[in-house]
Amino acid sequence: MTLYHSPTSPFVRKCVVVLHETGQLADVTLSPAAGTPIDPGTMPLSHNPLGKIPALERPDGCTLFDSRVICRFLNDRGAGVLYPTGQRGWEALTLEAMADGITDAAILMVYETRARPEDKRFDGWVNGQWAKVERSLDALESRWIAYLAGPLCIGHIALACTLGYLDFRHAERDWRRGRPALAAWEARFAARAAMQATMPA
Numbered sequence: 001m002t003l004y005h006s007p008t009s010p011f012v013r014k015c016v017v018v019l020h021e022t023g024q025l026a027d028v029t030l031s032p033a034a035g036t037p038i039d040p041g042t043m044p045l046s047h048n049p050l051g052k053i054p055a056l057e058r059p060d061g062c063t064l065f066d067s068r069v070i071c072r073f074l075n076d077r078g079a080g081v082l083y084p085t086g087q088r089g090w091e092a093l094t095l096e097a098m099a100d101g102i103t104d105a106a107i108l109m110v111y112e113t114r115a116r117p118e119d120k121r122f123d124g125w126v127n128g129q130w131a132k133v134e135r136s137l138d139a140l141e142s143r144w145i146a147y148l149a150g151p152l153c154i155g156h157i158a159l160a161c162t163l164g165y166l167d168f169r170h171a172e173r174d175w176r177r178g179r180p181a182l183a184a185w186e187a188r189f190a191a192r193a194a195m196q197a198t199m200p201a
Helices: 010-021 066-079 086-114 123-144 155-174 180-190
Strands: 001-003 029-030 055-057
Touching: 001 010, 001 155, 010 066, 010 086, 010 155, 055 066, 066 086, 066 155, 086 123, 086 155, 123 155, 123 180
Parallel strands: 001 029
Antiparallel strands: 001 055
């Protein structure tokens, strides 16, 4: 299989962490890809017409995208346990969706300064995206810490990759400020071998 990727993409990182955690890294070739909504660059357009990564090309089926689909596939393929059943399963999917939503907002903030001419940038837009991030982080601090202490699931991986991206692209905003429990959880999770092996650079 071929995973079209960029080492700085938190969505790609989520997939690669799943490969590590399910023992399938050797089964996948990582193929570099990069681009923006304005210039698709080397994005695998023939495999994902949306022009986004990650995209997982398989020899025996259609190319899979986005990260949620790929991670689910890899978990099933590797007989993983990242998707619990029952109530905890719905919570895992909700946590993953919240993490992905934070990432979407954080990426849009980056695009606002990288993809738009300076005279067309809108601070209100950037501030609105960061407000989504902060509301979500506050919810995680106040309502999700007990869940984060539980068995490993896809929500944990998605959130850890998201928080790593905030450090990578928005360190000056200091997401840890006022959120000691979430910061402590992130520090523990970031020490996992799969997270150490996939740190963006």
